[in-house]
Structures are given as C-alpha cells and as structure tokens.
Amino acid sequence: MFQPAQLPASIDATLALLKSAGYVADRPLATVLFLSLKMGRPLFLEGEAGVGKTEIAKVLAASLGRKLIRLQCYEGLDVASAVYEWNYAAQMMAIRLAEVAGTVDREVLEADVFSERYLTRRPLLQALEPDTAGAPVLLIDELDRTDEAFEAFLLEVLADFQVTVPELGTIRAEHPPLVIITSNRTREIHDALKRRCLYHWVDYPNATRELAILKAKVPAAPARLSKEIVAFVQAIRKEELFKVPGVAETLDWASALVELDAVALDPTLVSDTLGVLLKYQDDIQKMQGTKAKEMLDAIHASLRAAE
Amino acid sequence: MMTAGEGRLPENIAYFARALRAAGLPVGPGAVVDAVAAVEAAAIGTREDFYWTLHAVFVKRHEHSVIFDQAFRIFWRRRALLEKLIAMMSPIAPGFERPADRPQAGAARVAEAFPTGAREPEKSRETVEFSARLTVSDRELLQGKDFAQMTAAEIAAAKRLVAELSLPDDRVPVRRYLAAATGSRIDARRSFRRSLRTGGALIELAFREHAEKHPPVVALVDISGSMAEYSRLFLHFLHALAEKRRRVSSFVFATRLTNVTRELRARDPDEAMARASALVKDWEGGTRIAHCLAAFNRLWSRRVLGQGAIVLLFTDGLEREVTRDLAFEMDRLQRSCRRLIWLNPLLRFDAFEARAQGIRAMLPHVDEFRAIHNLAAMGDLCRALSAERSAEADPRKWLRKVA
Numbered sequence: 001m002f003q004p005a006q007l008p009a010s011i012d013a014t015l016a017l018l019k020s021a022g023y024v025a026d027r028p029l030a031t032v033l034f035l036s037l038k039m040g041r042p043l044f045l046e047g048e049a050g051v052g053k054t055e056i057a058k059v060l061a062a063s064l065g066r067k068l069i070r071l072q073c074y075e076g077l078d079v080a081s082a083v084y085e086w087n088y089a090a091q092m093m094a095i096r097l098a099e100v101a102g103t104v105d106r107e108v109l110e111a112d113v114f115s116e117r118y119l120t121r122r123p124l125l126q127a128l129e130p131d132t133a134g135a136p137v138l139l140i141d142e143l144d145r146t147d148e149a150f151e152a153f154l155l156e157v158l159a160d161f162q163v164t165v166p167e168l169g170t171i172r173a174e175h176p177p178l179v180i181i182t183s184n185r186t187r188e189i190h191d192a193l194k195r196r197c198l199y200h201w202v203d204y205p206n207a208t209r210e211l212a213i214l215k216a217k218v219p220a221a222p223a224r225l226s227k228e229i230v231a232f233v234q235a236i237r238k239e240e241l242f243k244v245p246g247v248a249e250t251l252d253w254a255s256a257l258v259e260l261d262a263v264a265l266d267p268t269l270v271s272d273t274l275g276v277l278l279k280y281q282d283d284i285q286k287m288q289g290t291k292a293k294e295m296l297d298a299i300h301a302s303l304r305a306a307e
Numbered sequence: 308m309m310t311a312g313e314g315r316l317p318e319n320i321a322y323f324a325r326a327l328r329a330a331g332l333p334v335g336p337g338a339v340v341d342a343v344a345a346v347e348a349a350a351i352g353t354r355e356d357f358y359w360t361l362h363a364v365f366v367k368r369h370e371h372s373v374i375f376d377q378a379f380r381i382f383w384r385r386r387a388l389l390e391k392l393i394a395m396m397s398p399i400a401p402g403f404e405r406p407a408d409r410p411q412a413g414a415a416r417v418a419e420a421f422p423t424g425a426r427e428p429e430k431s432r433e434t435v436e437f438s439a440r441l442t443v444s445d446r447e448l449l450q451g452k453d454f455a456q457m458t459a460a461e462i463a464a465a466k467r468l469v470a471e472l473s474l475p476d477d478r479v480p481v482r483r484y485l486a487a488a489t490g491s492r493i494d495a496r497r498s499f500r501r502s503l504r505t506g507g508a509l510i511e512l513a514f515r516e517h518a519e520k521h522p523p524v525v526a527l528v529d530i531s532g533s534m535a536e537y538s539r540l541f542l543h544f545l546h547a548l549a550e551k552r553r554r555v556s557s558f559v560f561a562t563r564l565t566n567v568t569r570e571l572r573a574r575d576p577d578e579a580m581a582r583a584s585a586l587v588k589d590w591e592g593g594t595r596i597a598h599c600l601a602a603f604n605r606l607w608s609r610r611v612l613g614q615g616a617i618v619l620l621f622t623d624g625l626e627r628e629v630t631r632d633l634a635f636e637m638d639r640l641q642r643s644c645r646r647l648i649w650l651n652p653l654l655r656f657d658a659f660e661a662r663a664q665g666i667r668a669m670l671p672h673v674d675e676f677r678a679i680h681n682l683a684a685m686g687d688l689c690r691a692l693s694a695e696r697s698a699e700a701d702p703r704k705w706l707r708k709v710a
Contacts, residue, residue: 011349012358031359038348046369076482088495110503184612191333194367201369242605259647
C-alpha cells in the first residue's frame, strides 16, 4: 500500500535521499523535488541533453522502492501505444469460438470481448494501477519529441489522473503516480501543460558538484585526473561551442581515460579522446591542438597554485 | 502551524505575484494559491529555500528565471521582514500579529521597485520616450520607431495584399495515423467494431492513413535600414501566416537577433506590429548577418527547427564585413532545416548579379533563391511553398552567371 511515511519529510531529507542513491543534487533541485512529492504535482524538468534529468526519475524510483514506468515520447505517439490497446487477435478468436459454440448473443458477446481480459495496458494506464510498493514513478521522457496533440491528451491525465476507455468507462488512480516530465527544449511545451507542473531548469553543475558527481559515478578515476577533467570540462563550457558537453559526457570521458590508464591529462591525450566529449566536428576542430594545450596549461597552473 | 488564512505571508505572496505579473511573467491566481500551499508544505527554514520554493511555482520558462531573480531581490530585500515571516511559518515559533501598516508597505515596495523597469534584462518593454533617450548609442541606431506609423496607404496595401494572397497549403505526412476511407494500413480497431455489427460473421476492413500537417515555418527577417520598406510588408505576411497555421516562429535582426513570435500572435496586425516594434531595439540599424545567424544557430536552432522546419531567410545579403563565419553559419543553418529559402528584394532588378561578397558567400548554402519585392513575388512564394522545389529558384544559376 501507499505509505506517505516513505516520502522524505523535508528538503534536507530529500537531498540525503538522492545522495544515498548516488545522485549529487543541488539544493534548488531538492527543493522542487520535495515540493512535487509533497504537493502531488508533476515535476517538469527542462535542460540541455546530458544534465541528468532522466536519472532523477530513476534514482527516485530506486531509492523509494517504487516501480518506474517510463514513457519514451516520439513523433506520432498515440493512445494505442501510450495508454491502452485492445488485443484484437484474441477478441477475434473469442468471437469465432462463440460462433462455433452457437451462442452468438450480440450484447453478451460485446460485453465479453470488451472486458479487461482483452485490454493491453500501456505505460500511462499502468501508472494509474495500484501497486503494492506504493504509487509508481511515471517518467514521461523527452516530451518535446512528440506533437501538440499528445500534449493536449496529457492534460487530462495529469489534471485528474484518470483515463477514459470508451468501452470500459473511466479508470481512476487511487493513488496518483509521482510524475516526472523531461524536455530537451527542442520546441516549447505549451503553457497550459507547464501550468499544471512545478518547473525546474536543470543546469550544468558547478565545479564542486561536478567533482562530487564524478567521484560518485567513476570512483576508479585518480583524484588528480578527476580534478583536471572537471576543470577542463568547466573551461570548455565557457567556449562558444555549438553543443557544450553535459555531465553524461564528462562521466563518459572520465571512464574512457580510466580505461586508457591515464593519470593526468596531456594535450595529445585530450586531442585523441575529444570525440567522447564533443559531438560536432566543428566543435572538435575548434578545440583540438593548440587550443587544448592552452587550456590545459592554464588548468595545470591554477591547480598548482591551489595546492 | 499557520494556515493559509492567517498572517501576512499569503498577502505578501499575492503582492509579490502581482509584481511578477507587472514584470511580464504569466502568473495567474492559481499560481498564488499554489505558492502559499508550497511555502506551507516546505516548512521553510532559510531564505534560499524560500527563494527556490517560490521559483518552483512561479517560473515556467527558463528565460523567466532572470526576471524572477531581480523581482525577488527587490521585493524581499527587507531581510528582517522575510526572516520574521519565515519565523512565523516555522512550527516552533508562535505566530504573532504584525503592525497593521505592513501590507501597505509591501504594496508600496512593488510600486517603487517596478516602474523603474530598467533592471529587467530580458523583457524590458520601454515606452517610445524611454528608448528615444538611448539613441546616443554609437554602435546601433536605436530607434523606437513605431510600426503603427506606417502611412495609411501602406497599411491598406499590406492588408489588401495579405487578404488576397492564397497562403501556402503545404503539408508533410507525420507519423500519426488518421482514419481514412481508403488508406494504406488496416485500422484494426475500427474493423473489429464493424465486424461486431454483423456478429463477427463478416469482416469489413477499415483503413487509416498518415496524418498530414503544415511543417513549421521559421522566418529570419532582416530589418536593417536597406531593407526597411520590404521588411514591414513581409512582417505583415508573417502575421497572416501565423494566423493560419500554428507553428510559425519569427525572428528579426539587424545588429542583433530578436524573437518576435509571441508579439506577432496578436490578432490585430497593427497591434502585433506595435508590440514587435516595442521589443526590437535595432530597427533600421546596420546589418551583421553572420553574427545574428550565429546567435540563431546557437540559441534557437535546436528549439525551433525540429520536425522538418522550412526557413525563410529574408535579407539582401549585403554584409558589411564578410568573413569565413558567414558561409560557416549559413552552412550550419542549411543543415539544421528541411528547406532553406532565401528571399532577396534585390532580385527585383533585372540586371541583378550575384557579385556582392556576402551574397556569393551565402548562395551556395541555400536551397532556393527568390525575389520578394511585390505582390506577385509574394504570391510566387506561396505557390513555391505549396509545390516541390523548382529549377527557376535554383541558387546555382546565379553563381554560374558570375563564375
């Protein structure tokens, strides 16, 4: 059953909960997450790719011991793949069998084939079902990929946590799921939907937090290397690039460097592995060679000064 | 514990919401109720928590964070007051009555804080007189020139033009399906329902087909001095287009890029133009095409060019200093959209040749090159958008001529 005691009771408790599951959050994020849990409002997370938006939902589900239900959005997502679908093959079969048995009574038959037995449940409907571990975490991922029509449909679901199946009636959630919506902002989500949610812009972390994330996620990286990696990534984010690296790229890069048994950054190593960090050829070209060397020299100097 | 009905905090939050609304944030009464509930739920202990709690409720767009930050600082700057309010909210401290004059103080602060307006970096909507004082800037010709001051004849012409145009009816298939009499896919659900009508003896197939939709249109309009006469009419055209279809984003640029999409949404064309002109600071200034394209590519392209957008680039291409950046940014722009159409009023001259350096740098990177100087040209554009690409607008033609 749903146990409210399981939810964190304060902002500090939320912060600690996320930390215990290996997610290094800042206080603003913990505040908004706490409020969303407490007020039962969906949480709308917007931000550049690779800053850990999806991860929040996963960590939340894992640390609260709830089921995670994920709806990955894409263009043309419709009710049949997001909410429910009838199992037509089985329904056809039922009709044929009824025919053979010679008991074709249309009313009975109709009530029979449109029963829950023949209903295939998709993520949104699953999220409304009661769960023994408590209301599930519903992750609606990359909402900006789908179209306005689906957004409009979501309004109904998010406002009342209910879904109407014409043949069955309205299905209501006894305990509303914890909803987390993410968007990469490849288009603006309509204000009507945002109004029903608590909004938070997930930004790139600062150096201290990024170092903490790196330590938590790639513990194998030597201390000095980690510091250099974070300093380099922080510096590269200040450059005029088409796509600056996110936290995910930092972690990938750190893992790659650990695999290469690196203990410190040097210009050739950076140039060789820049493809892990930057994903546009123009950006890589801009950063390779002398530019990388200059940045590294500056980083080494400042790290030495700090020691 | 205090409830929403007691104390001064709910009132102050309401005042704060009003201040935010004055600063241009879309804050409704529902948000105020939410904010009070959120502050109660969060059992606030520090100023920072209070900040982020209100932020979570009032801010619905990343751009609004900056305005919120300013407003918060100004409104809640009386440190002692906020601390006292927090103390009242905390479960330990007993609630106490505040002097009766306090709520007025909150209102007075808003009144004194916001009309000065100059500290809102993103959404400043200065009056004409205000921006007139800024014209001393040597880098830009900051004119608060009123679109509405177009001559009556001009407006009439533009309206007639737009009313008579049959706007493009271009459609692209999307991945969503719709029921159709004859389609390529079997609609299992409808087929099944139909077969039930006959008790399942017969299966009459129902079909579905890909839905079609207008592709998004993104217009980048050069409003520099040399283009002035044309850009106004073109903005009217965009206004008409935005009324007919939903996904039209409009940007204007001369020395810097401004997004006027929301402004052009106003129903009345004159009101739309007035709103846009209040927002734009570099009306009829010089041109920095490469710089503005770079800004668009970096800040907006990923946000508005999704789902197969068509870009209408409206400029004469007369860049003052042509560097490698211009070709680079054009190339990036072309690769981010489905179709890049360059509309150039210079093509009105019969003797036009692609000799200017800027034009030669940009031409290889566009899909179509069209004139846009009169009614006929605008009509041509509409037809071209409805149809497939044609050879007459091939940009390579112009390059071959001067090669």
